[in-house]
Amino acid sequence: MASTAPPTVGTGSDADDLGLSPDVLRQMYEEMLLTRLLDERMLQLNRIGKAPFVISCQGQEAAQIGAAFALDKDKDWFLPYYRDLAICIHAGMTARDIMLNLFAKPDDPNSGGRQMPGHYGSRKLRIVTGSSPVATQLLHATGVAYAAKLRREDSVAYTSVGEGGTSTGDFHEALNFAAIHKLPVLFFVENNQYAISVPMEKQMAVERVADRARGYGLPGVTVDGTDVFATFRAVREAADRARRGDGPTLVEAMVQRFQPHSGDDDDKYRSREEVAALRERDPLVLFRQALEERGVLDAARVAELTGRIRAEIDAATDYGEAAREMDPATLEAHVFAKYEVRSTKYEQGTK
Numbered sequence: 001m002a003s004t005a006p007p008t009v010g011t012g013s014d015a016d017d018l019g020l021s022p023d024v025l026r027q028m029y030e031e032m033l034l035t036r037l038l039d040e041r042m043l044q045l046n047r048i049g050k051a052p053f054v055i056s057c058q059g060q061e062a063a064q065i066g067a068a069f070a071l072d073k074d075k076d077w078f079l080p081y082y083r084d085l086a087i088c089i090h091a092g093m094t095a096r097d098i099m100l101n102l103f104a105k106p107d108d109p110n111s112g113g114r115q116m117p118g119h120y121g122s123r124k125l126r127i128v129t130g131s132s133p134v135a136t137q138l139l140h141a142t143g144v145a146y147a148a149k150l151r152r153e154d155s156v157a158y159t160s161v162g163e164g165g166t167s168t169g170d171f172h173e174a175l176n177f178a179a180i181h182k183l184p185v186l187f188f189v190e191n192n193q194y195a196i197s198v199p200m201e202k203q204m205a206v207e208r209v210a211d212r213a214r215g216y217g218l219p220g221v222t223v224d225g226t227d228v229f230a231t232f233r234a235v236r237e238a239a240d241r242a243r244r245g246d247g248p249t250l251v252e253a254m255v256q257r258f259q260p261h262s263g264d265d266d267d268k269y270r271s272r273e274e275v276a277a278l279r280e281r282d283p284l285v286l287f288r289q290a291l292e293e294r295g296v297l298d299a300a301r302v303a304e305l306t307g308r309i310r311a312e313i314d315a316a317t318d319y320g321e322a323a324r325e326m327d328p329a330t331l332e333a334h335v336f337a338k339y340e341v342r343s344t345k346y347e348q349g350t351k
């Protein structure tokens with residue numbers, strides 16, 4: 001049976017042996033910054049009434065970037081959940097793509113504007129589109145990993161879910177099946193301690209989501225998801241394990257949700273003090289400080305990068321807004337099957 005050692009909380013203090021070059025570290029920071037600034041822009045567009053629905057990933061970027069860089073985007077499969085903006089950016093989605101998605105334009109590469117924003121998908125980028133019921137992607141990922149195993153492909157299926165989604169039947173079925181068949185799938189839980197307004201202690205009686213893995217016979221580890229290095233290490237180990245044929249791992253990243261659940265949530269169930277305290281561990285600030293200490297980033301470079309990314313987001317916003325609108329005549333496309341009323345074979349002249 002797979003090892004089910006007690007979960008450990010990783011730290012970034014031992015980051016130097018991870019083999020991440022200064023260029024890769026700067027790339028990580030760049031993608032993290034793009035994610036944050038894009039997320040902020042989307043919320044602004046929501047607030048001024050231009051974007052109908054936004055679901056923010058602010059506070060979860062370090063976990064996502066750590067995980068994304070530990071995978072191989074040319075070989076692995078991504079089955080993200082709705083907050084995984086940084087995962088999709090790393091996979092190759094651009095600010096323009098995200099804006100087309102947000103404005104539900106027909107040129108949106110995710111779904112032609114048919115899915116809700118945040119429901120990412122791209123055949124080219126190996127991102128598998130998801131369903132809105134939470135945790136369904138865990139089963140899809142298990143299926144993808146099963147296919148990869150049968151085809152002897154060297155690929156890992158990454159899938160993510162919030163901690164609330166781990167109380168569904170789909171979570172149980174996915175972990176159970178994946179562990180039995182030792183499938184190359186990575187279950188990444190982004191634990192922000194809330195499922196909309198429901199706090200962690202009202203969602204489950206275990207202390208950590210990682211504790212749940214033990215019941216299915218796969219290892220579960222908990223990491224500090226505000227720490228890029230800790231998350232990278234845990235996901236790299238899990239991916240290596242999957243590639244070796246040793247089966248799935250559950251990695252629980254402890255993250256923060258800076259914003260309300262979505263643009264439709266007023267967040268009144270949390271005190272302002274509680275929300276303000278989260279900012280003390282802002283993953284973007286922590287990562288910048290870590291890179292400055294290592295001498296791979298400085299204030300001038302951050303300023304240059306910020307200016308360049310802001311200009312990119314401005315251009316993407318304009319591009320998304322100006323892009324052609326959906327044709328109302330296509331409203332029912334992909335929703336209802338087209339069928340013709342046919343009577344008997346005799347009447348169709350096929351006697």
Ligand SMILES: Cc1ncc(C[n+]2csc(CCOP(=O)(O)OP(=O)(O)O)c2C)c(N)n1
Nearest residue numbers: 132133134161162163164165192194195196
């Ligand atoms: C099966 C199902 N039940 C309820 C919902 C409504 N819903 C959407 S997101 C969400 C909260 C999920 O919380 P969590 O899994 O912790 O993820 P988070 O949003 O906190 O990142 C709920 C209840 C849904 N989409 N699907």
Ligand SMILES: [Mg+2]
Nearest residue numbers: 162163194195
């Ligand atoms: Mg949650």
